[in-house]
Amino acid sequence: MTTQTGHTEAIAASRVIGTSVYNTEGTHIGDIEDVMLDKLSNGIMFAVIGFGGFLGIGEKYHAIPWASLDYDEIKGGYVVPFTKEQLKAAPAYSINELTGADGEAARDASYSYYKVEPYWH
Numbered sequence: 359m360t361t362q363t364g365h366t367e368a369i370a371a372s373r374v375i376g377t378s379v380y381n382t383e384g385t386h387i388g389d390i391e392d393v394m395l396d397k398l399s400n401g402i403m404f405a406v407i408g409f410g411g412f413l414g415i416g417e418k419y420h421a422i423p424w425a426s427l428d429y430d431e432i433k434g435g436y437v438v439p440f441t442k443e444q445l446k447a448a449p450a451y452s453i454n455e456l457t458g459a460d461g462e463a464a465r466d467a468s469y470s471y472y473k474v475e476p477y478w479h
Contacts, residue, residue, distance in 0.1 A: 374390050375391065376389055376390065377389065377390050377434075377436060378434065378435030379405075379407050379427070379435055380430070380433055380438070381438060381445060382438070384433075384437075385442060386435075387409050387442075387445055388408050388409030390405050390406065391408040391419060392405075394406060394456065394465070396461075396465075396478070399477070399478055401477045401478065404421040404461075404465055405424055406419050406421060406422075406453075407422050419453060420445065420448050420449070420450055421451065421464040421467070421468035422438060423469055425475075426439060426474055448468075449467045449468065449471055
């Protein structure tokens with residue numbers, strides 16, 4: 359079965375990690391560093407996008423709702439429907455903060471900030 363944009367519904371996490379992410383203006387904003395899974399609902403909590411650092415120093419991570427990422431074959435990466443300004447103002451975390459409280463604090467803040475319908479309701 360395929361998505362609205364013609365992509366398959368299933369993909370291995372190993373193929374996603376390291377993939378480039380672009381904003382609505384086509385600017386490369388970072389890469390997918392990891393994918394957080396919700397073990398209780400079998401859903402994907404969010405993609406962890408890293409940007410803003412140099413060689414891993416000072417880098418902050420953003421929890422982007424998985425449903426917000428759309429793969430663009432021409433770019434060879436994912437596009438998020440957010441502007442540079444929205445992404446700069448978005449909640450940012452350290453890796454430890456993303457996983458604290460089972461990831462729910464970062465998940466809830468992310469879905470609220472980006473106004474994405476929560477999958478867990």
